[in-house]
Amino acid sequence: MRTLVIGGAACGKSEYAEALAVRKPVPRYYVATMMPFDSEDVRRIEKHRAQRAEKGFHTMERYTDLRGLLLPERGTVLLECLGNLTANELFAENGAREDALGAVLRGVEALEVQCGDLVVVTNDVHSDGGAYEAETRRYIETLGNINRALAARFECVVELVCGIPLPVKGVLA
Amino acid sequence: MILVIGGLASGKRDYVKKEFGFTDADMADAALDGRPVVYNLQNLVTASLSSVDGLLPALLLKKVVICNEVGSGVVPIDKTERGAREATGRLCVGLAEKAEKVIRICCGIPSVIKG
Numbered sequence: 001m002r003t004l005v006i007g008g009a010a011c012g013k014s015e016y017a018e019a020l021a022v023r024k025p026v027p028r029y030y031v032a033t034m035m036p037f038d039s040e041d042v043r044r045i046e047k048h049r050a051q052r053a054e055k056g057f058h059t060m061e062r063y064t065d066l067r068g069l070l071l072p073e074r075g076t077v078l079l080e081c082l083g084n085l086t087a088n089e090l091f092a093e094n095g096a097r098e099d100a101l102g103a104v105l106r107g108v109e110a111l112e113v114q115c116g117d118l119v120v121v122t123n124d125v126h127s128d129g130g131a132y133e134a135e136t137r138r139y140i141e142t143l144g145n146i147n148r149a150l151a152a153r154f155e156c157v158v159e160l161v162c163g164i165p166l167p168v169k170g171v172l173a
Numbered sequence: 174m175i176l177v178i179g180g181l182a183s184g185k186r187d188y189v190k191k192e193f194g195f196t197d198a199d200m201a202d203a204a205l206d207g208r209p210v211v212y213n214l215q216n217l218v219t220a221s222l223s224s225v226d227g228l229l230p231a232l233l234l235k236k237v238v239i240c241n242e243v244g245s246g247v248v249p250i251d252k253t254e255r256g257a258r259e260a261t262g263r264l265c266v267g268l269a270e271k272a273e274k275v276i277r278i279c280c281g282i283p284s285v286i287k288g
Contacts, residue, residue: 008245127180
């Protein structure tokens, strides 16, 4: 079962995705994509790590080249999140740059092959107008294309609003 | 308490007036006072960033709380804006958890997403 969890900032999507993944078989892998830049990021990562504590997740950090990630065993994967992974592939020094879209999609495909259940968290960055510089627009468009490609083939898509899960596709587990 | 959310100018206040019979005089703009309805909660959060946790109990005593959905854009570069967006989202998750009903307005059309 593949589930895409989408929502805006601080909408409760991480908590929902974790609660969903915890109901899936072990071993559980948490693939973290957030590259820390400053103390705010470090605090955010620590907060998420604390939320995962004792839920049986093995954390694997992966900022780019998701395709190259090998999972030790077959189990459940929680990938968080595509917003960061896409930014890393687009803008980081060792990112795929022009091939960011392909790199992210191939990376998710590689995870699908290696696990039984997959939960992917992504970000709604699409609803505050489009008056951005070219680079930011490229980010919004790339992430939008990734979200659409995954939503088209995943069994379940759920939007989180104020902590409330709203089914977009499929039946909520 | 009923939580009403939606984008800017999506028809939230008009809906609350029509559906629940409130008037402009019942509605406080980003302020906590004796009036039963608060709107522009996102502005109240921005104005009280250092004491956001204190807002929740007071808001639960309102009949209706109206808030713009502000989280679905690109992460703001400005730290205060970023913090306000995060705090607004978090507060709405807390309010929704306690609310008897949560209604999301889109193009003036309500969807009851809780209750």
